[in-house]
Amino acid sequence: MHRPQREQAHALLTERGVDAALFASPASITWLTGFAAPVQTGANPFAAAPPLLWWADGKFTLIVVDGLAPLAAAFDAEEDGRVASYRGYTIDGPIDSARHLRELLQALWSAHGERQHIGMESAALPAAVTGLLAGAMGGARWVVIDGWLAPLRMVKTAEELAKLRENFRLTDIGHAAARAAVVAGAREIDVWEAARTAVEQAAGCRVPMGNDCAVGYRQENIGGWPLDFVLRDGDSIIVDLSTIRHGYWSDSCATYVAGAPSERQRAIHRVASEALALGAGLLRPGAVAGEIDRQVRAFIADAGYPVYPHHTGHGVGVTGHEAPRLIPGSTAVLEAGMVILLEPGIYFPGETGVRVEDAFLIVEDGAQRLTTHDKSLNG
């Protein structure tokens, strides 16, 4: 699992003169190992740190609190990977996971040879962990490696594409349920529950989900989590769904209306849909992200509508928004194997708004759509 990712990381770190590294960002750890810790209720209460990944001598050691070890077990079967767990929950006395983690880290440290430059993902690594190792460091120095893996993550492997496709399948299911739940009298939260229930029932397990479920008459109607705003006849609602299964994010958006759409809603939906189609037609290897962004924005402006204040699109993978970003001025160049979202929108704050979003896999001669949800205005 995820062996090519580890080989790429190994090559990059070695090339940059790093002898060993401690990864701490959940995105890096999922990308390197396939392991994704549950996030829905926050950090594991018995862990001394988030899951960590120690790389040294060509091996990757996934470090988790014992309660997460069963979930991480698949990585232990990898030739270049293993799982090391430390004690968390106990009833034999106070929970002392920091001490158990320190002992584990020091054992890992001393199991390997001399080294000078130790990479660390500092934005996610607790200061406590660097403190735990301080006594063992000797003359070695930390090198900040935050963000080093991000460029490597842009082009997906076949294994990653399978995980992403599974998520896009789930978002399609969520959209179908949300669409059916959009009726006058329903609240945003009711529409959300319909989508979530359909997704989790299809997945057969809990699935973290984003992003937006917001009626058009909210003042900030570009997005937002569902609240108890009620859909009245003629109200629009933006439903922007991500699922996070196997640590990989999907993304997708559609706009629904309770009852009959107004002329204005039909008009902006048509323009946004045409903008999406225009952008989709520009996706191919060699295309420049900023140029796609420019053309899609210009299309909305030329149609006489306010241009959306957000990106035109973005990559997706072990995070919901990642490189390449389709924003003004971006010189990023698309490559085959990237997965790109496009999501033009038109918004009238406090009144109504429309956004449509699809995902695409960049292929040799263009792009292949990964989302199949019905984005038409009414069901």
Add this chain to the structure above:
Amino acid sequence: MHRPQREQAHALLTERGVDAALFASPASITWLTGFAAPVQTGANPFAAAPPLLWWADGKFTLIVVDGLAPLAAAFDAEEDGRVASYRGYTIDGPIDSARHLRELLQALWSAHGERQHIGMESAALPAAVTGLLAGAMGGARWVVIDGWLAPLRMVKTAEELAKLRENFRLTDIGHAAARAAVVAGAREIDVWEAARTAVEQAAGCRVPMGNDCAVGYRQENIGGWPLDFVLRDGDSIIVDLSTIRHGYWSDSCATYVAGAPSERQRAIHRVASEALALGAGLLRPGAVAGEIDRQVRAFIADAGYPVYPHHTGHGVGVTGHEAPRLIPGSTAVLEAGMVILLEPGIYFPGETGVRVEDAFLIVEDGAQRLTTHDKSLNG
């Protein structure tokens, strides 16, 4: 909001010779400010760090990425509190939140006078943040303050009790829905969706939820998140629910059976319920946690059943499990104003199991039950 908590923290830090402090644990930040960041999809993707709280010169500054500022706004109205936000998401160029956070932290640092001992919650504070401040620290030294607030959190304020009661109301609603959904042919995930939907519809918003929804025939049947195990006629299912509204956790458990319970299920349910009642009768100011644990365990053992391998109970608040813990040997003493869970269980791995759990507020002459869900075996 949460002013008494800040006064207690101020007094403690001052007494221990700390001049300023940087809090990073979500539990500490909620307890000190009332602010709770959304957790359901992981860390905010545009933030350089989790929400932080800077204490200096008697003032508390809540530091959040701009996207979270609206959620944090209430704290800005506090006399001794303010919110400072830094730029996260932008389409004007690369996201550069680490730089914006560094500028904010350095401005906060230099706005205050000389100081020597700076407290930090190191388990949650990213190493990157200590790095951002390194240049400005001068002769000041970090003092690790992890866990300092935990003992102060045990006795709840009236404001906290109101938040906890709201969560116990939601768990009661979740249990009623789960109970009704336990029928032969339903899966764990279906029971879970019933509970979750009822809770979020009642709350009118998304609510992080734990903990267990597991059929008796799972090998590890003490708990676990819902999967697609199917309830057959006569199968038991443990439904252990927490909701996290306003950053405060409820907790609660009941065991349901699809169809008619067996003799064994009735017997262990009766013994577990009597054990719970026994424990509840022991709750009062001055009671010793380890002694309650001992008596409840002894009751199960004396009835001839295997004694549960987990705690007998625990406190609850800004985390799901907190002091005082009711475990063997604990010398913690109960006080009025604590909120305590009791949760004896009897388990036959791979076959069936029962757990019943209630929450209690310790009051002057005993304890007041906060959960009102129906814990009888069948509806």
